[in-house]
Amino acid sequence: MLFRRCCSGSSSRRAAAAPPSPSLPPSLPLSPPTQRSGIRCFATFRHNICTNDWIAFPGVERRKRPQQMRPEVGMDKSKIPQWSANCPFCKGNEGQLPAKLLTLRASDHDPTCAPKDDFELYVLPNKFPVVAPSNCIADESLQYPFAASIMSMECNELVDCLNTARARGKLLLEATGFHEVVVDHPSHNLPIGHTTPVYWEMLFKAFRDRGLLLTTSPLIQSLLCFKNVGMFGGASMVHPHSQIIGLPIVPNQQLKLTDTAREYFQTNGRCLFCDYIKLELKEEVRIVELDSQFIAVVPFAAHIPYQILLLPLRHNYQFLSIDDDTLRALGRILHRVFQRINRALGDVDYNLVLRTAHLHRTRNQVYNPSCYYHWHVEIFPRLDSWPVAGFEFGSGIMCNAHMPEDDAKKLIEAGCD
Numbered sequence: 001m002l003f004r005r006c007c008s009g010s011s012s013r014r015a016a017a018a019p020p021s022p023s024l025p026p027s028l029p030l031s032p033p034t035q036r037s038g039i040r041c042f043a044t045f046r047h048n049i050c051t052n053d054w055i056a057f058p059g060v061e062r063r064k065r066p067q068q069m070r071p072e073v074g075m076d077k078s079k080i081p082q083w084s085a086n087c088p089f090c091k092g093n094e095g096q097l098p099a100k101l102l103t104l105r106a107s108d109h110d111p112t113c114a115p116k117d118d119f120e121l122y123v124l125p126n127k128f129p130v131v132a133p134s135n136c137i138a139d140e141s142l143q144y145p146f147a148a149s150i151m152s153m154e155c156n157e158l159v160d161c162l163n164t165a166r167a168r169g170k171l172l173l174e175a176t177g178f179h180e181v182v183v184d185h186p187s188h189n190l191p192i193g194h195t196t197p198v199y200w201e202m203l204f205k206a207f208r209d210r211g212l213l214l215t216t217s218p219l220i221q222s223l224l225c226f227k228n229v230g231m232f233g234g235a236s237m238v239h240p241h242s243q244i245i246g247l248p249i250v251p252n253q254q255l256k257l258t259d260t261a262r263e264y265f266q267t268n269g270r271c272l273f274c275d276y277i278k279l280e281l282k283e284e285v286r287i288v289e290l291d292s293q294f295i296a297v298v299p300f301a302a303h304i305p306y307q308i309l310l311l312p313l314r315h316n317y318q319f320l321s322i323d324d325d326t327l328r329a330l331g332r333i334l335h336r337v338f339q340r341i342n343r344a345l346g347d348v349d350y351n352l353v354l355r356t357a358h359l360h361r362t363r364n365q366v367y368n369p370s371c372y373y374h375w376h377v378e379i380f381p382r383l384d385s386w387p388v389a390g391f392e393f394g395s396g397i398m399c400n401a402h403m404p405e406d407d408a409k410k411l412i413e414a415g416c417d
């Protein structure tokens with residue numbers, strides 16, 4: 001059995017650098033208030049002082065969200081209809097939806113698009129958010145109908161409170177932020193094999209354009225863009241959709257990733273990810289796709305079978321700075337990668353996660369992440385439920401029964417157009 005170290009590295013330094021455990025307040029706020037000084041509390045983050053993690057506890061609305069996936073457990077995906085009367089995202093059922101925040105059309109991105117192939121992607125506020133804008137911090141320019149402007153003083157106080165929450169020993173925070181859903185295709189059932197380069201280009205354009213707007217809020221410290229597909233992918237809705245979340249904190253996983261990259265930069269004077277790309281180019285055996293702008297590999301220490309790591313070849317820390325031409329190239333390589341996944345594994349469930357640098361708001365940071373971080377996309381095909389059992393929970397070490405070189409070979413041999 002081999003242990004392989006992934007490029008996100010060890011968290012030992014992070015643990016050592018963690019602030020001392022705060023002393024407990026006189027009484028824990030066991031029942032979060034639903035109303036406080038006119039501020040509506042949608043949900044909360046609780047700080048786990050033993051692991052230094054923030055855990056999200058959704059508000060009442062999210063706990064009541066519909067589970068479209070459940071009745072379709074075990075259903076052959078090819079039998080999922082193109083349209084469902086019960087789906088709020090299917091054509092004709094949109095009456096209950098809130099106002100769209102962004103709309104993109106395929107024909108605007110691909111002039112050769114035939115009218116029958118044209119489709120619309122749109123972004124909405126998530127009706128069942130993990131985090132939501134409070135009346136006290138939301139900004140009218142973000143187009144939330146329930147938002148209200150506030151004096152900047154109040155906003156700054158809240159941001160300061162979030163930034164120093166750990167140090168002050170706060171165990172409970174209002175889960176403020178933005179949570180949006182991207183309805184990325186009109187078909188209720190969109191097999192992997194039916195996605196196109198324009199589909200991926202439009203999805204990532206929505207991530208960029210909404211991300212740019214959301215991060216103008218001083219509250220937002222990190223941006224999370226992802227897509228869950230199928231029951232094993234943890235999706236609650238069948239209809240193809242993705243999510244954009246602006247968080248008022250930097251999650252531990254993101255801190256670990258950036259800390260590891262910063263330490264590597266401080267020691268070697270180079271970007272960890274740029275060096276990792278060189279290693280993969282030298283060894284060749286795990287490269288699934290390569291063009292003049294991007295590389296997609298099964299990582300040397302993949303967490304799960306057929307995991308894909310996709311990186312821009314040119315160093316760039318912040319996805320939000322991507323231009324339209326590079327978005328087009330990203331759409332093309334994602335299409336080829338998903339064609340290979342489809343041919344090798346079939347119409348599998350999966351998760352796709354965009355990992356971009358968190359926002360550089362801390363004034364006293366020694367190195368700006370523009371030097372050492374390198375944005376990337378990870379795809380996790382979900383052949384089975386997440387393989388986390390006693391060994392993984394007990395050790396924190398994932399156990400992958402597939403060798404990455406074998407998985408890469410299968411994806412390479414599967415081919416694409």
Ligand SMILES: [Zn+2]
Nearest residue numbers: 087090188239
């Ligand atoms: Zn639908």
Ligand SMILES: [Zn+2]
Nearest residue numbers: 271274315374
């Ligand atoms: Zn780099």
